[in-house]
Amino acid sequence: MRLYLPEIVRAVEPLVREESIELKGVEKEVPQLVRLDPVRVRVEASEESGLFHVHAEQRTHATFTCSRCLSPFEKDLSGEWTQEFTDRADRADQDEIGFVEGDTLDLTPYIREAVLLELPYAPVCREDCKGLCPVCGVDRNRESCSCNTERIDPRLAVLKELQFPEN
Numbered sequence: 001m002r003l004y005l006p007e008i009v010r011a012v013e014p015l016v017r018e019e020s021i022e023l024k025g026v027e028k029e030v031p032q033l034v035r036l037d038p039v040r041v042r043v044e045a046s047e048e049s050g051l052f053h054v055h056a057e058q059r060t061h062a063t064f065t066c067s068r069c070l071s072p073f074e075k076d077l078s079g080e081w082t083q084e085f086t087d088r089a090d091r092a093d094q095d096e097i098g099f100v101e102g103d104t105l106d107l108t109p110y111i112r113e114a115v116l117l118e119l120p121y122a123p124v125c126r127e128d129c130k131g132l133c134p135v136c137g138v139d140r141n142r143e144s145c146s147c148n149t150e151r152i153d154p155r156l157a158v159l160k161e162l163q164f165p166e167n
């Protein structure tokens with residue numbers, strides 16, 4: 001998504017743009033992301049004394065693999081961000097102001113970054129997903145099994161090893 005700086009300067013009211021952006025390759029970077037729909041972005045841009053102010057709202061829809069039961073599930077993602085830009089190299093270093101070389105501001109890297117931040121670290125199909133049985137592998141959300149999956153306290157496990165050494 002590109003904004004033309006002179007157009008922002010000329011605009012009396014903040015410039016509003018809406019676009020649908022296809023982000024390529026995000027699925028390859030995020031293991032549990034199966035599919036990412038195009039991102040619907042609405043930006044508002046204005047300029048004041050050589051400083052460009054951009055506010056973006058974005059939403060999309062994604063398919064993930066649940067990290068507990070491995071089933072696919074869908075989720076809406078949305079977020080917003082604000083960033084300032086300048087086309088003057090001497091000001092760009094200050095206060096995390098983005099530098100724009102030339103007349104065109106490319107917002108796609110910022111949109112992509114915001115989507116990556118919205119992605120859950122360990123996505124789950126629902127908060128109380130019971131996951132797969134570690135012994136027989138059934139999906140415990142759908143079936144129950146009679147496996148003994150009682151957890152051994154790690155401290156007890158150490159005791160057991162002490163009492164019954166392998167050799």
Ligand SMILES: [Zn+2]
Nearest residue numbers: 066069125129
């Ligand atoms: Zn699940």
Ligand SMILES: [Zn+2]
Nearest residue numbers: 133136145147
């Ligand atoms: Zn089982």
